[in-house]
Amino acid sequence: MNEVQLVVAHSERATLRVGDVFLKVDADQARIDAEVEAMALAPVPTPKVLWHKPPVLAIAAVPGTALGRLGEPSPASPAAWAAAGAAIRRLHEAPLPPKPGRAGRDLDELAADLDGECEWLMTNGVLPADLVTRNRQVAEAALRPWTPAFTHGDLQITHVFTDDDRVTGIIDWSEAGQGDGLFDLATLTLGHEEHLGDVVAGYGTDVDLDVIRAWWSLRSLLGVRWLIEHGFDPFAPGCEVDVLKSRL
Template sequence: MDEVEVVVAHSERATLRVGDVFLKVDADRARLDAEVEAMSLAPVPTPEVLWRKPPVLAIAALPGTTLGRLGGPSTGSPAAWAAAGAVIRRLHDAPPPSRPGRAGRSGGALAAELDAECELLVTRGLLPADLVARNRRVAQAVLRPWTPAFTHGDLQIAHVFVYGDEVTGIIDWSEAGRGDALYDLATFTLGHEEHLDDVLAGYGTDVDLDVIRAWWSLRSLLAVRWLIEHGFDPFAPGCEVGVLRSRM
């Protein structure tokens, strides 16, 4: 019998792997529905949906390996990173869904969330005040008008599979919807700034690098407390706190 591998688990959801099948357990049925809908609309490779019986979604494993993970080395070649950039561009060029995704929060809501989170990080002693203040100023560049795109919303490198220099699929679409394309690019290169040029070579258009750097800061500031409270370590080398310190 195949072993059951816990891929990720926290209070909101869990993902298990049994052989060539991934089982996603999510108490939020709307989130499962959104994930299936996004995969059906996305003009990029996605895993096959085997069956769905809320709160469980079963999908087939993708061939190949991921490009790496946050805090770890990348296993992908520059050509693989460029191929990923081209696939991301194909997604962003597609007609965006009507549903707003995680990357589609309004500037006002995002600014209010960021202000509240920065205050908590300092008052609870989780991060030094100067580190928070510096990254809060950098993050300000995110708060500008943007054209809605079809965004993945959680485009970590661990969610992109490649075989050689070819992208075989993208997983975990529960946060997908209308949003800021540069959020996806920033999420994908978070902690792997050395591959940003490769990604943009494949993406094939000029982007505002200051906004990508701003998203690195903003995304990290919003993630630190949640990660600590859910048993993850944002202080590990190459992870969120390291990204914040690199902006100093």
Template sequence: MDEVKVVVAHSERATLRVGDVFLKVDADQERLDVEVEAMALAPVPTPEVLWRKPPVLAIAAAEGTALGRLGEPSAASPAAWAAAGAAIRTLHDAPLPPWPGRHGRGLEEFAAELDDECERLVTNDVLPADLVARNHQIAQAALQPRTPVFAHGDLQIAHVFIDSADKVTAIIDWSEAGQGDALFDLATLTLGYEKHLGDVIAGYGTDVDLDAIRGWWALRSLVVVRWLVEHGFDPFAPGCEVDVLKSLM
């Protein structure tokens, strides 16, 4: 019998691996709906959906290896990072999906969340006030209106798979996909990997607003620190969110 491996588990959802099958358990059926529909629409490689029986979605394992994992050095070549950038551009050039996506929210709502999280981080002595204040200022560059694209919405480095020929074989975890900011996807992929941003942009094939990328690095890190701690993750680990905030000072 294949071993059951817990890939990730917290109060909102869990992902298990059994052999070459991933089982995603999510009480939020809308998230599973988005994941299935987004993978069907996305013009980039995605895992095969094997079956769905709410609250479980079964997906085939992606071929290749992940581009990296936050907090660890990436062994991927510059060509692999550029290939990831090219795949993201293909996605962003595709027709918009018919739903807004979590990161297609209004800028006022995003700004309110940022302000609230920054206040909590300081009030509860989670992070130093000067670190929070400086990154709150940097984050403002992200909060600008931009034309929406077909965005992945959670394009972490571990969600992009590459083969030995530096070709993208799969992009996984589409539950946050929808209409959103292209720069949010690029920033999420390169969070903690600033040295690879140039490779990604080269593959993406167009100039991007680097201040906005830095803004999304700051904003994403600020708003997830408490959530990560409360769900058993460590944003203080080397190379992770708190180090990202310190690097932006």
């Protein structure tokens, strides 16, 4: 008999698995609608939508194995990482979806949020001031004009599945929309800098590596408080705080 498995849960959404079916419960109907629309438009393998009855979206499991997990060595080959880079390039070159996504936030708003999070991290003694200040300086390179692309917006390595060095599925499209393509590349390689060269080789065009590194710092600085408040551990080996330390 299949068991109900809790995949992830926090105050915004929860995902359950029953056999080969995933049930995504989201209080934000617009986010679910955006996910369904993005999967229909994306020119890469995505999960099959089984049914959609708000606030629940049921999707089928994709074949293959995730590239890995943050904080753990990736079991995937360099060729699999390169295949992921090639898939991201196809996505970024596709016709734009109608709305901005997570990777397309207003730069002034993003800078203000970054300043606020840095102040919170230092005022509350969560991280040393020199660590925050250095990464705030690195993050500055990400706050620049960019050409809109079709972005996934939450391209963690757990969201990219491969089999036999080919991409078999990319999941969790709730943050998709128009945005900065380098945000996707940075999210995929966060905590796995050793595979950045493989991803860029598969992506097949010149990218600004300093901007990708800036996004590593920016994402990590913005994420620490959220992770703590939602029951996750950014201090775990190889995770966000270690990413910040690697910039020193």
